[in-house]
Amino acid sequence: MAATQGDVFDVDGVTWTPISPGLARVRRSLLLLSTAAEAAVSAALAFWLSGWFWLGVLGAVIATVWNWWLIGRQIRAWGYAERADDLLIRHGVMFRELVVVPYGRMQFVDVQAGPLDRMFGVAHVQLHTASAGTDARIPGLNAPEAGRLRDRLASRGEARLAGL
Structure with missing residues (x-):
């Protein structure tokens, strides 16, 4: 479905990274x-x-x-984008959701993978913030991408938190 003029889920200048098939x-x-x-x-x-x-x-x-x-x-509806100050996560077909997580609000980042996930080479990244209601999850990343994203988000979170 194409974004319409003024669509709240259409973020200008953002290149979305899809999750793994x-x-x-x-x-x-x-x-x-x-x-x-x-x-x-x-x-x-x-x-x-x-x-x-x-x-x-x-x-x-x-x-x-x-x-x-x-x-x-x-699966095709999931995507994430790293910006300078925050991480965007979108998903949903009928009920769409866009989550914006500022790096300075991240407390820690988890990477999880069950046995079937590991068999297919995927992992899930869970972001934890000060408020449980704003925690975000990116499922189904390739395992190397999940590790890279975990390290990058953790370092960006530390840098933003240190600046407070």
Whole structure:
């Protein structure tokens, strides 16, 4: 969807960095695992009890196709941009969100990755500020990019905090 004149989510002069498509692979793998489990249960019930449970298998397949498409769209909506004094994070397709985190407000930066994340080479960067309501998260970065961003944000945060 194109930005309109005066769109609050359109920031002039900002080049957005997308997150890794590896996050889509992680989420789609989880989707396929849950669909396989639901389809197996529905198929077993249909075999032993009633043919109506085959509708559960059909429903699982339809929901999987829809969610497969939706995951790709959600991943493409994520982006972040480093500016001189703050970090911008945007996400959302239907319910859009733009978060601006001043470097001087950052207290610490976490990098997290679960087993499936590590298998696909992605990590999540969590920014913590003085107010819990303004914490921000960037999911699905390539692991080297997550480490680079963590170090860069931590050093910028220290520099801005020291200037107070």
